[in-house]
Amino acid sequence: DQQVKQNSPSLSVQEGRISILNCDYTNSMFDYFLWYKKYPAEGPTFLISISSIKDKNEDGRFTVFLNKSAKHLSLHIVPSQPGDSAVYFCAASIQGAQKLVFGQGTRLTINP
Amino acid sequence: DTGVSQDPRHKITKRGQNVTFRCDPISEHNRLYWYRQTLGQGPEFLTYFQNEAQLEKSRLLSDRFSAERPKGSFSTLEIQRTEQGDSAMYLCASSRRTGGAAEAFFGQGTRLTVV
Numbered sequence: 001d002q003q004v005k006q007n008s009p010s011l012s013v014q015e016g017r018i019s020i021l022n023c024d025y026t027n028s029m030f031d032y033f034l035w036y037k038k039y040p041a042e043g044p045t046f047l048i049s050i051s052s053i054k055d056k057n058e059d060g061r062f063t064v065f066l067n068k069s070a071k072h073l074s075l076h077i078v079p080s081q082p083g084d085s086a087v088y089f090c091a092a093s094i095q096g097a098q099k100l101v102f103g104q105g106t107r108l109t110i111n112p
Numbered sequence: 113d114t115g116v117s118q119d120p121r122h123k124i125t126k127r128g129q130n131v132t133f134r135c136d137p138i139s140e141h142n143r144l145y146w147y148r149q150t151l152g153q154g155p156e157f158l159t160y161f162q163n164e165a166q167l168e169k170s171r172l173l174s175d176r177f178s179a180e181r182p183k184g185s186f187s188t189l190e191i192q193r194t195e196q197g198d199s200a201m202y203l204c205a206s207s208r209r210t211g212g213a214a215e216a217f218f219g220q221g222t223r224l225t226v227v
């Protein structure tokens with residue numbers, strides 16, 4: 001039962017353009033969402049998060065949008081840079097719980 | 113600043129052997145988590161400690177797996193009688209935020225290969 005899904009295993013974007021990574025979830029109890037970035041041979045690094053009381057959170061080049069009615073969130077990176085090439089995981093949690101439920105990841109490649 | 117430290121980084125073991133991994137969390141972080149990541153998948157939750165108390169265990173954590181966190185500092189994850197299906201990246205994370213989900217900081221992981 002995959003409660004958090006990232007349906008695109010990979011995404012290729014030209015440097016300077018916008019990267020949009022998508023994530024869907026099925027559990028309506030989730031109320032906190034996070035994006036992690038992972039380079040090879042390293043652990044995931046926290047990128048940005050959003051609470052279910054918001055529909056947008058922005059941090060520099062990174063913006064996360066949450067559409068609760070569609071149970072969908074997306075991460076926008078603009079402008080995309082070569083250093084953004086990595087695997088991106090979305091994760092979700094329920095308030096009071098300490099477990100994060102991760103999606104399968106999307107490999108983002110930024111082409112020069 | 114030392115982040116979450118895991119040791120060893122890589123471990124190759126023969127099927128049936130026992131292995132133990134260590135995790136040193138960020139100091140002052142009272143919450144510690146273990147996750148497992150297999151190829152092509154995201155990390156999957158295994159267990160969670162608050163200080164020295166193990167408060168939650170996933171059904172993925174079979175009776176061959178045991179985790180400890182003596183004195184609420186470092187943690188160990190032991191796998192007994194390893195099987196090829198145990199081959200994965202084992203990730204440790206820690207956090208200090210209270211009241212729910214946290215932006216956990218992950219270590220670099222221990223990659224286990226069972227041959």
